[in-house]
Amino acid sequence: MDHLLLIFFWIIYYVVHSVLAATSVKVFFEKKLGRVFRYYRLFYSIFVTVTLGWLLYFQYSFDSPLLIKSIALKYISIILLVLPGLVIMFISIKKYFMLLSGVRSVFHPTPAAELKVNGIHRFVRHPLYSGTILFVWGLFFIYPFLNNLISIILLTMYVLVGISFEEKKLINEFGEKYEEYIINVAKLIPDFKNIK
Numbered sequence: 001m002d003h004l005l006l007i008f009f010w011i012i013y014y015v016v017h018s019v020l021a022a023t024s025v026k027v028f029f030e031k032k033l034g035r036v037f038r039y040y041r042l043f044y045s046i047f048v049t050v051t052l053g054w055l056l057y058f059q060y061s062f063d064s065p066l067l068i069k070s071i072a073l074k075y076i077s078i079i080l081l082v083l084p085g086l087v088i089m090f091i092s093i094k095k096y097f098m099l100l101s102g103v104r105s106v107f108h109p110t111p112a113a114e115l116k117v118n119g120i121h122r123f124v125r126h127p128l129y130s131g132t133i134l135f136v137w138g139l140f141f142i143y144p145f146l147n148n149l150i151s152i153i154l155l156t157m158y159v160l161v162g163i164s165f166e167e168k169k170l171i172n173e174f175g176e177k178y179e180e181y182i183i184n185v186a187k188l189i190p191d192f193k194n195i196k
Helices: 004-019 023-057 073-103 127-142 146-172 176-184
Strands: none
Touching: 004 023, 004 146, 023 073, 023 146, 073 127, 146 176
């Protein structure tokens, strides 16, 4: 029963996360909140962090069966998945933390959006998602319990579905520039043949 509840809670979390991040919802709150809307991203980030903390607490509050027993797999996973995932996530988060977290809104108005195609974005369009997927799958092979498998499968599905919606939004926002970017740069797994 706990595992079914975990699935339910993760699905609710992702639905709420997506609804609050939707452009139409942001436009609604922008009209309702006026000047205070500049803090929407900050409040959104706090809400997402708190609910994620509660969800992870629930995930680890009950016993879950071990699915794989392999010491070698743990070490291989650390080297091939966890460390590269952490590096990619760190680079991505460092680049966008102030803007995406909403912290910048405390000090400055939100700047106009601009398409970033330099740095790590020369190799992959969604580096934070790439790094996150590597990292969480690596963690699963270190801690191969059913509760972790459930959350990682749902996260992976959410990311893959979310990317398609995000890319439609980016095409609407940046037009031909983003369409050209899609042609030249891989979505999640770098394709180095186009790199100069």
